[in-house]
Amino acid sequence: MPDCTPLPLGPDVVDMWTVYEHPADYPGEYVARRWVVAMGRYGPTTDVVRGDTLEQLQDKLNGLGRTWLPRMADDDKAVLGTWL
Numbered sequence: 001m002p003d004c005t006p007l008p009l010g011p012d013v014v015d016m017w018t019v020y021e022h023p024a025d026y027p028g029e030y031v032a033r034r035w036v037v038a039m040g041r042y043g044p045t046t047d048v049v050r051g052d053t054l055e056q057l058q059d060k061l062n063g064l065g066r067t068w069l070p071r072m073a074d075d076d077k078a079v080l081g082t083w084l
Helices: 054-064
Strands: 013-021 030-038 042-049 069-070 079-083
Touching: 013 054, 030 054, 030 069, 030 079, 054 079
Parallel strands: none
Antiparallel strands: 013 030, 013 079, 030 042, 069 079
């Protein structure tokens, strides 16, 4: 499992963890994927945290001191929200 501790990415870089419920590539699991935004570009990293339940996944990510943003109406249906 990757370390969920934020990396020192620099002043112009933001990372976030998007939480998915039963995505196609991990059916039956809850998954958080780390995304990075920098200078108008964004994309997923290879960092993935998995849990059998949402509570397991939240326990792994809760200590990051992040703010929970619920999914937007146009997000993929598997997205529950993002820790930013």
